[in-house]
Amino acid sequence: MIDKRVYMLTIIAFVVGMAELIIGGILDLVAIDLGISISNAGLLISVFAVVFAISAPIFLIIFAKVERTRLAFIALIFFLIGNIIAIFSPTFMMLIVARIISAASGSLVVVLCINLASNIVEPAFRGRAIGLVVMGVSGSLVLGLPIGVTLGNMFTWRAPFILIATLTVCLMIAMPVFLRRVPPKKAIPLRKQIATLKNYKISLAHLTTFFFLAGHFTLYGYLTPFTKTMLGFSGTTISILYFVYGIAAVSGGGLGGIAADRFGIRQTILIVVSLLAFCLLIIPFTVNIVVLFWIILVFWGMMSWAITPPIQSHLILLSPETSDIQQSLNNASLHLGIAFGTFIGSMIVHFGSIEMNAHVGVIFIVIAFITAMISTRRELHFAKNVA
Known part of the structure; x- marks a missing residue:
């Protein structure tokens, strides 16, 4: 039977993953509000993807000795900061900085969720545990865009980031309650x-x-x-x-x-x-x-x-x-x-x-x-x- 804590890791992966494509359907709203072209607005997705791809390996080396649940919590703090900056960004460059912070911290969170899931279940259920976390990531990538479109057109392009920030705060409150400490492997x-x-x-x-x-x-x-x-x-x-x-x-x-x-x-x-x-x-x-x-x-x-x-x-x-x-x-x-x-x-x-x-x-x-x-x-x- 799958450890119930894996489901929480799945939710964390979903919320973090949403940040990547949630802005994809509202690039026109961002462009109009910040006075930039659609092509420049598209960099908000490209920059996020590149930073997301390269950050986790680097941070895992830097923080190799840090307990895994604690490291995930710290990364979520920076992920929250990135989304708060996005909410109040007055310029395109500030929004780019916000995306970089969110991508770098979010990348580490997702990898740690996969790692934690594989560590808290018996070997026989490892594949299923990883699969559940991957469901969270894939679900966020697939559903992030329609969620962003809906919220952006109903309210403002900043609304999707408000949603992500709110959900992140809830997860940070729940993490210490539901997740146990997982020591890092030998460096x-x-x-x-x-x-x-x-x-x-x-x-x-x-x-x-x-x-x-x-x-x-x-x-x-x-x-x-x-x-x-x-x-x-x-x-x-x-x-x-x-x-x-x-x-x-x-x-x-x-x-x-x-x-x-x-x-x-x-x-x-x-x-x-x-x-x-x-x-x-x-x-x-x-x-x-x-x-x-x-x-x-x-x-x-x-x-x-x-x-x-x-x-x-x-x-x-x-x-x-x-x-x-x-x-x-x-x-x-x-x-x-x-x-x-x-x-x-x-x-x-x-x-x-x-x-x-x-x-x-x-x-x-x-x-x-x-x-x-x-x-x-x-x-x-x-x-x-x-x-």
Whole structure:
């Protein structure tokens, strides 16, 4: 049975994750209020993603000796400060600073939630525990944008940050009550931590996450123009589309953890990657069969976030003593994959046709399958090979 404290960690991950995309649908409101262009306003998402990707590994090294629950609480304090600054930001540059603070602290919080979840449950339930936290992250990424749109248009673009700040305060009150102390593992020298990446299994696990998310976001980052162009969807239908996709994505994170525990890590990873490739390959051919498109959309959503729990479990088994840094590096790989896939998608749209996005995405997914297959290949006495 899953420890109930894991559910609180899931909620924390959800609230922190919301900060990344919650502003995405109200960039026009921010631009008008602060007197900037839409393209400049878009930097609020780009800067957040890059800082989020690189911060956790650095902070885990700096604060290697700090008790984990306490470190998560301190990080939440800075996350709250970042969102308060955003609420009262009078200029674009101040809002950029607020986003940097929120991204850096939020990145550390999410990785610590995954780490805490894997430490407070029995090994047999580790995959499911990680899966629940991932559900929180994926749920926030999927639902953050519609929540931001709703609040921004009903009140002001500052309203989403007020919501996040309020929820953060509630979590900070609850943390000392529900979460016990989790001591840090013995500090591992930076040189030794970096040396673990010399092991091809570990490096390829991170590359699997990178290429998997890159392939996914090559199309998903442009799903709205794709469905408008190829299927003629309008505003209401697109809202329903994202809602359906969101439910599928959130459930996929949990199912990925359950499958890893029940069927094995290797089998789960390879099946998930294969199914995502199939979805992207076939989705352009479903535009004339709307019912089939919706069915594939659901499977696509489920597979898109089912990869993280088994990959995280795989990394813990590969290098238990550096699991903190591996989890943070994998989180960085995920967000860098999102940024890379979105960039490639924009190039395809600009120089080619949006019809090509899905099939170019498949190329990255195939690379992810190859790296996953090699990384999860069974090997005797593997522990001796982990530097």
